Amino acid sequence: xxxxxxxxxxxxxxxxxxxxxxxxxxxxxxxxxxxxxxxxxxxxxxxxxxxxxxxxxxxxxxxxxxxxxxxxxxxxxxxxxxxxxxxxxxxxxxxxxxxxxxxxxxxxxxxxxxxxxxxxxxxxxxxxxxxxxxxxxxxxxxxxxxxxxxxxxxxxxxxxxxxxxxxxxxxxxxxxxxxxxxxxxxxxxxxxxxxxxxxxxxxxxxxxxxxxxxxxxxxxxxxxxxxxxxxxxxxxxxxxxxxxxxx
Amino acid sequence: xxxxxxxxxxxxxxxxxxxxxxxxxxxxxxxxxxxxxxxxxxxxxxxxxxxxxxxx
Amino acid sequence: xxxxxxxxxxxxxxxxxxxxxxxxxxxxxxxxxxxxxxxxxxxxxxxxxxxxxxxxxxxxxxxxxxxxxxxxxxxxxxxxxxxxxxxxxxxxxxxxxxxxxxxxxxxxxxxxxxxxxxxxxxxxxxxxxxxxxxxxxxxxxxxxxxxxxxxxxxxxxxxxxxxxxxxxxxxxxxxxxxxxxxxxxxxxxxxxxxxxxxxxxxxxxxxxxxxxxxxxxxxxxxxx
Numbered sequence: 001x002x003x004x005x006x007x008x009x010x011x012x013x014x015x016x017x018x019x020x021x022x023x024x025x026x027x028x029x030x031x032x033x034x035x036x037x038x039x040x041x042x043x044x045x046x047x048x049x050x051x052x053x054x055x056x057x058x059x060x061x062x063x064x065x066x067x068x069x070x071x072x073x074x075x076x077x078x079x080x081x082x083x084x085x086x087x088x089x090x091x092x093x094x095x096x097x098x099x100x101x102x103x104x105x106x107x108x109x110x111x112x113x114x115x116x117x118x119x120x121x122x123x124x125x126x127x128x129x130x131x132x133x134x135x136x137x138x139x140x141x142x143x144x145x146x147x148x149x150x151x152x153x154x155x156x157x158x159x160x161x162x163x164x165x166x167x168x169x170x171x172x173x174x175x176x177x178x179x180x181x182x183x184x185x186x187x188x189x190x191x192x193x194x195x196x197x198x199x200x201x202x203x204x205x206x207x208x209x210x211x212x213x214x215x216x217x218x219x220x221x222x223x224x225x226x227x228x229x230x231x232x233x234x235x236x237x238x239x240x241x242x243x244x245x246x247x
Numbered sequence: 248x249x250x251x252x253x254x255x256x257x258x259x260x261x262x263x264x265x266x267x268x269x270x271x272x273x274x275x276x277x278x279x280x281x282x283x284x285x286x287x288x289x290x291x292x293x294x295x296x297x298x299x300x301x302x303x
Numbered sequence: 304x305x306x307x308x309x310x311x312x313x314x315x316x317x318x319x320x321x322x323x324x325x326x327x328x329x330x331x332x333x334x335x336x337x338x339x340x341x342x343x344x345x346x347x348x349x350x351x352x353x354x355x356x357x358x359x360x361x362x363x364x365x366x367x368x369x370x371x372x373x374x375x376x377x378x379x380x381x382x383x384x385x386x387x388x389x390x391x392x393x394x395x396x397x398x399x400x401x402x403x404x405x406x407x408x409x410x411x412x413x414x415x416x417x418x419x420x421x422x423x424x425x426x427x428x429x430x431x432x433x434x435x436x437x438x439x440x441x442x443x444x445x446x447x448x449x450x451x452x453x454x455x456x457x458x459x460x461x462x463x464x465x466x467x468x469x470x471x472x473x474x475x476x477x478x479x480x481x482x483x484x485x486x487x488x489x490x491x492x493x494x495x496x497x498x499x500x501x502x503x504x505x506x507x508x509x510x511x512x513x514x515x516x517x518x519x520x521x522x523x524x525x526x527x
Contacts, residue, residue, distance in 0.1 A: 028278075044253075048257060054256035054258075055259035055262055058266045061267060104273050104276075112269065115263075115265050115266045115269075118262060132477070133478075137474075143470050143471045150461050150467050151460070155527075156524055160521065160524050160525070163457065164457060166517070217274060225281045228285045228288055231288055235292055245293075245297075245300070
């Protein structure tokens, strides 16, 4: 019942705006702390890889960014379903606010992957399953952003991108499983296999810390953008006037 | 480990620090730009409400 | 009117309208032929290279021709109000969408399929790959029409929908292109292409079952 109450309130824009404003510094602070911890562990504490030397340290931005690129798109698709089935406006807001952040992480994953691939594989790019589908994911994000911008009515735009997000989510399992389905230069699964991860624990911990840090960053960035979106959608409503009207 | 060794990253310094630098730029921009936009938005709305109050 | 009769009536209507505008029908086919013909002119001095590229070139040309023709699925009906009427009908819109997409494929996709072997020949595609070429296009072009319909439905209300349509649809097309061209490439080298063909058929079945629903939802949104 408590959760029901929470979600009911969550769906209310003025409540969301007020509460998110207070939560912002906490997300930002937690992100900063975890980032420092992760960087310290990844750049300093973790031993150099015996095969790849110190270049493997790119993993601490590349892999969390890639994980976030997939996570955020799935979150967008879930928001899409929620907004279409239950017509909850906040789900629409979260969807469109997440898209630029997801696109940024996807770009980062691709770019850092190239920077890692060049010294390791000798090439900036290879058209294998995972890289190709990650590139497709970037275009799917850009498509969501472009479509939302092209439709004038915000309501219609939100519903259109909800459909697009749901249709595109098919790509996500393809990316995740691509390194198992196709033989490739890319590293096979080492962390998310269901049995024991085959990565040294001193290298694993900073990775998990960075992953958590990036999740907090997503929440932080999401709230900032969502507040703008809510304000824009509700700019003619009473609660916005009350909030900003007083000189 | 000396600072020079740290920056060199076993010969891969360019790649490692480019990656981290790129990450820093992307992450910072994705906070700063929306925050700016939000501030401008609030200022714009305030101005609009003030105008509406003074010109009924 | 029963659903089947409505389906057939819509199919017939679209085909008849298309035949009346025969020149529009020819456009994607002409594009397909022209684009494929450009490659021998550009690469003609190296026939081996040309025949290696042939599977990819034919497939890319077919994909682009399909992309260019997508707009016709809903555009004219949108402009004269027929689309709204379609959404108001008592029949499930997703089934009516299948009728329209089927008509579209018969008009634009099927001709590509029939002409492809000739073009493959121009490019020096080995004859052992012709069967795979036609089969891959037989699975692929309907899937392209079905998936493309989602993009068209999302952008039909926009003024400059064409550019965004490509951006939306191409990422979804890429897997079909990879496996389709890959199948033909394998066949050209005498390697077994069954795996790719299974995946192509899976794409077709998946798009046949799921994309009409998405298209119907998108039409409702665009016309709201």
